Amino acid sequence: xxxxxxxxxxxxxxxxxxxxxxxADPLKVWMRYGDNEKAVLDQISKDFTEKTGIxxxxxxxxxxxxxxxxxxxxxxxxxDVVVNDATSMGQLLDMGILKEIxxxxxxxxxxxxxxxxxxxxxxxxxxxxxxxxAQAFAVFVRKDWREKLGYDVPKTWDELYELARAxxxxxxxxxxxxxxxxxxxxVSATRGYATWFxxxxxxxxxxxxxxxxxxxxxxxLGTPEVEKAVSFARDFICNGYAQPSAITATTGDAxxxxxxxxxxxxxxxPYHLAPFSKEPGREVIEVIAPPAGPAxxxxxAEGEAAFIMGSTEQEDAARQFIEYLIxxxxxxxxxxxxxxxxxIVRLPVNKNVxxxxxxxxxxxxxxxxxxxxxxxxxxxxxxxxxxxQMTADGFNRILADCSSDITAGLAExxxxxxxELAKQGVRAN
Amino acid sequence: MSIDPxxxxxxxxxxxxxxxxxxxxxFKFVPIIKGLIxxxxxxxxxxxxxxxxxxxxxxALSDSALGAAAANxxxxxxxxxxxxxxxxxxxxxxxxxxxxxxxxxxxxxxFPAVTSVAVLAEIWRILFYPASTGVVNSILGxxxxxxxxxxxxxxQALFVVILLQVWKNVPYSMVIFIAGLAGINRxxxxxxxxxxxxxxxxxxxxxxxxxxPAFSVVIMLSLIRGFRVxxxxxxxxxxxxxxATEVIMTNIFKTGFERLDYGYAAAVSFMLFAFTVGxxxxxxxxxxxxxxx
Numbered sequence: 001x002x003x004x005x006x007x008x009x010x011x012x013x014x015x016x017x018x019x020x021x022x023x024a025d026p027l028k029v030w031m032r033y034g035d036n037e038k039a040v041l042d043q044i045s046k047d048f049t050e051k052t053g054i055x056x057x058x059x060x061x062x063x064x065x066x067x068x069x070x071x072x073x074x075x076x077x078x079x080d081v082v083v084n085d086a087t088s089m090g091q092l093l094d095m096g097i098l099k100e101i102x103x104x105x106x107x108x109x110x111x112x113x114x115x116x117x118x119x120x121x122x123x124x125x126x127x128x129x130x131x132x133x134a135q136a137f138a139v140f141v142r143k144d145w146r147e148k149l150g151y152d153v154p155k156t157w158d159e160l161y162e163l164a165r166a167x168x169x170x171x172x173x174x175x176x177x178x179x180x181x182x183x184x185x186x187v188s189a190t191r192g193y194a195t196w197f198x199x200x201x202x203x204x205x206x207x208x209x210x211x212x213x214x215x216x217x218x219x220x221l222g223t224p225e226v227e228k229a230v231s232f233a234r235d236f237i238c239n240g241y242a243q244p245s246a247i248t249a250t251t252g253d254a255x256x257x258x259x260x261x262x263x264x265x266x267x268x269x270p271y272h273l274a275p276f277s278k279e280p281g282r283e284v285i286e287v288i289a290p291p292a293g294p295a296x297x298x299x300x301a302e303g304e305a306a307f308i309m310g311s312t313e314q315e316d317a318a319r320q321f322i323e324y325l326i327x328x329x330x331x332x333x334x335x336x337x338x339x340x341x342x343x344i345v346r347l348p349v350n351k352n353v354x355x356x357x358x359x360x361x362x363x364x365x366x367x368x369x370x371x372x373x374x375x376x377x378x379x380x381x382x383x384x385x386x387x388x389q390m391t392a393d394g395f396n397r398i399l400a401d402c403s404s405d406i407t408a409g410l411a412e413x414x415x416x417x418x419x420e421l422a423k424q425g426v427r428a429n
Numbered sequence: 430m431s432i433d434p435x436x437x438x439x440x441x442x443x444x445x446x447x448x449x450x451x452x453x454x455x456f457k458f459v460p461i462i463k464g465l466i467x468x469x470x471x472x473x474x475x476x477x478x479x480x481x482x483x484x485x486x487x488x489a490l491s492d493s494a495l496g497a498a499a500a501n502x503x504x505x506x507x508x509x510x511x512x513x514x515x516x517x518x519x520x521x522x523x524x525x526x527x528x529x530x531x532x533x534x535x536x537x538x539x540f541p542a543v544t545s546v547a548v549l550a551e552i553w554r555i556l557f558y559p560a561s562t563g564v565v566n567s568i569l570g571x572x573x574x575x576x577x578x579x580x581x582x583x584x585q586a587l588f589v590v591i592l593l594q595v596w597k598n599v600p601y602s603m604v605i606f607i608a609g610l611a612g613i614n615r616x617x618x619x620x621x622x623x624x625x626x627x628x629x630x631x632x633x634x635x636x637x638x639x640x641x642p643a644f645s646v647v648i649m650l651s652l653i654r655g656f657r658v659x660x661x662x663x664x665x666x667x668x669x670x671x672x673a674t675e676v677i678m679t680n681i682f683k684t685g686f687e688r689l690d691y692g693y694a695a696a697v698s699f700m701l702f703a704f705t706v707g708x709x710x711x712x713x714x715x716x717x718x719x720x721x722x
Contacts, residue, residue, distance in 0.1 A: 066687075070686075095473075096474060178561075188669055188670075189668070189669050190668075244558065245559055245581050247669065247670040248580055248586075248669050310475065311475070386688055396669055396671055396672075397672065400582075400670040
C-alpha cells in the first residue's frame with residue numbers, strides 16, 4: 001500500500017509540476033550574436049532563470065537578422081524580446097513591431113549613460129528600446145612590425161599613411177617578399193560597409209553626414225571636409241597600401257587579412273580583441289586611438305539595445321529580463337568576466353560598472369575612453385539603414401575609380417540622401 | 430458497382446502525378462500568386478497591408494538603379510549564351526566518343542556543373558585575387574603582364590563574373606550537345622563522305638542542322654539562367670564594385686531583404702517572371718516554325 005501511495009503522490013507531483021511549467025511559456029529572446037558569444041549568453045540565461053524562475057528560449061543569428069524578423073512579423077510569430085544594433089531601431093519602428101519603453105519605469109535605468117539612452121530615442125522623443133552595450137572603434141596595429149621598421153605610434157593621418165606605406169613596401173615580416181599590406185579596409189557597399197568604415201575619417205576631417213536644421217536634416221556630404229576624408233581613403237587603395245580586394249571586402253573578408261598577418265593596420269571594435277589576441281597574438285598587436293585628421297579626433301560609437309515586441313504577452317517577464325541585462329551583475333557577465341567567450345557587452349552602459357575591473361587588458365580602457373571622449377553616433381533619423389546603403393553605394397563608386405571626380409560623386413550622394421530624407425518626412429528646407 | 434475502364438485509364442496517371450502536383454502547388458504556385466498579390470501592396474509587417482495599385486510597377490519602370498542592373502543583366506545574358514553555347518559545342522565535338530580517356534576528361538570537365546556555386550565563387554576569388562600573388566595574376570606576370578584588378582576593378586568585374594557562369598555552364602550544355610550528336614543519323618555522314626564533302630562542310634550541313642533541337646535547349650536554358658542569375662554574382666562581388674555587376678536579382682534582393690520593401694521587390698520579381706515566360710513562349714514559337722519547315 002505504501003508503494004501505491006508513493007507512486008500516486010509522485011504522479012500527482014509530476015502533474016502539478018508539469019502544469020506549473022505550462023503556465024508560463026519560456027520567454028522567447030532573439031539576439032544578433034553568433035556561436036562566439038554563446039557561452040556568455042547561456043550563462044546569462046542560467047543566472048536569470050535562477051533568479052526569477054523565468055525560462056529563456058534563446059535564438060541566435062548573426063546573418064540576415066532583420067530579414068528573419070520581417071518573416072516572423074509577417075507570419076505573426078515574433079519573439080518577446082529582440083537584442084540588436086541600436087541603429088536598427090528605425091527600421092524596426094517602421095515595421096511597427098516595437099513597444100514603447102517608459103524610461104523612468106526601467107529599474108536601474110537612471111544608472112545608464114545618457115548618451116546610450118539617446119541611441120534608442122526616436123524622433124518624437126519617446127524611447128523604444130533599452131541600451132545594453134556600447135562600443136567605439138580604435139585601430140589595431142602590428143606592434144612588432146612597427147618597432148622593427150622603427151616607427152612611432154601614428155598620431156596623425158600623415159603618420160598613419162606613412163606607416164601603411166612602410167608596411168606595404170619595407171617588408172615588415174622580413175621574409176624577403178612583397179606580400180604585406182598597410183591598412184585593411186572593408187569598403188564594399190554590401191550592408192553599408194563603406195559608410196561604416198569611412199565614418200571615422202569623415203568626422204576626423206571635420207565633416208558630417210547630415211546637417212540638422214530645426215527638426216529636419218539635409219545631407220551634408222558635398223563639403224571639402226568629406227572630400228578630404230574620401231580622397232585620403234582612396235589614396236590607400238589606389239597606391240596599393242590597402243589590401244588588394246578592399247573595394248569588394250566586407251568585414252568578414254577583411255578580418256582574416258589582419259589576423260593572418262597579411263596586413264598590419266585594421267580599424268575595429270573591442271570584440272576583435274579576443275580573437276586577435278590568439279591570432280596574430282596579443283604580444284604582437286597594440287590598440288591605439290585612431291590617428292587624428294585635419295579636424296582632430298573622432299570615431300564611430302555604436303551600441304546594442306534590447307527591444308520589446310509589441311505582440312508580446314509576457315511584457316512583465318520581458319522587462320525583467322532587460323533589467324537584468326543592464327544591471328551591474330548582468331553587464332559584468334555580459335562582458336564575459338571569467339567566461340571563455342566573446343562578450344555581448346563591449347563597453348558597459350551602466351555607469352556603476354568599471355571596465356578596468358572586469359577587463360584587465362588595458363586596450364579595453366582605451367576603447368572606453370574613446371567612447372566617452374570622441375565617440376559619434378550615426379545621425380538619429382527615423383530610418384538610417386537606407387541612407388547607410390545609399391551613401392555606401394556612392395562611396396564605393398568613388399573609391400573604385402581612381403580617377404573619378406570626388407566632388408561630383410559626393411554631390412550625387414547628397415541628392416539621393418535628400419530624396420530619402422524627404423521620403424522619411426524629415427527633410428529640412 | 431462497375432468501373433468504366435476508359436475512365437479509369439485517365440485517372441491512374443493523375444493519381445501518380447498527384448503527390449508532385451500537391452507539392453508544387455504548395456511550394457511553387459501558391460507563393461507565385463502570393464508574390465503577385467504582394468506587388469500591389471505596400472507590405473506592412475504588422476496590421477493590414479496598404480493597397481497601392483500599380484505604383485510599385487510604375488516605380489520599377491522609372492528606377493534608374495534597376496535600369497542599370499537590367500543593362501548589366503542583358504550584357505551578362507548575351508555573353509554567357511553566345512560564349513557558353515559555342516564553347517560547349519566545340520568541347521562536345523572534341524569529347525564525343527566512347528574511348529576511356531575521353532570519358533575521363535569528360536567527367537573532369539563536368540565537375541564545375543555539380544559543385545555548389547558558393548564553392549565555385551570561393552575558387553574564383555582565389556584564382557582572380559587582385560594582387561600579384563593571385564593565381565591568374567601570377568600567370569599574367571609570367572608572361573610580363575601587369576597585375577589586374579579583376580573583380581575589384583569596375584571595368585573588369587562583370588567580365589570575370591561572366592567567365593564564372595560560362596565555366597559552370599559549358600559542361601552542362603556539353604552533355605546536351607553530346608546527346609544530340611549521338612542522335613544524328615550516321616548514314617548522313619556516310620552519304621556526305623561518298624559525295625566527297627570536307628569535314629567543315631559535313632559540320633555545317635550535317636552536324637549543325639542535326640543539332641538544332643540541342644541548340645534550342647541550350648539557348649533556352651542559358652537565357653532563363655542568365656536573366657535570373659543571383660548566387661554567382663552575390664557570392665563573388667555582391668553587385669559591386671561601384672555597382673558594376675549589379676543584376677536584376679541582386680537589386681531585388683537588396684530592396685526586398687535589406688530595405689525590407691517587399692511590395693516593390695515582389696513587383697520587380699513578377700515583371701522578371703512574366704518576361705521569362707514571354708521569352709520562353711517566343712522561343713517555342715520560333716522553334717516550332719523551324720522544325721515544321
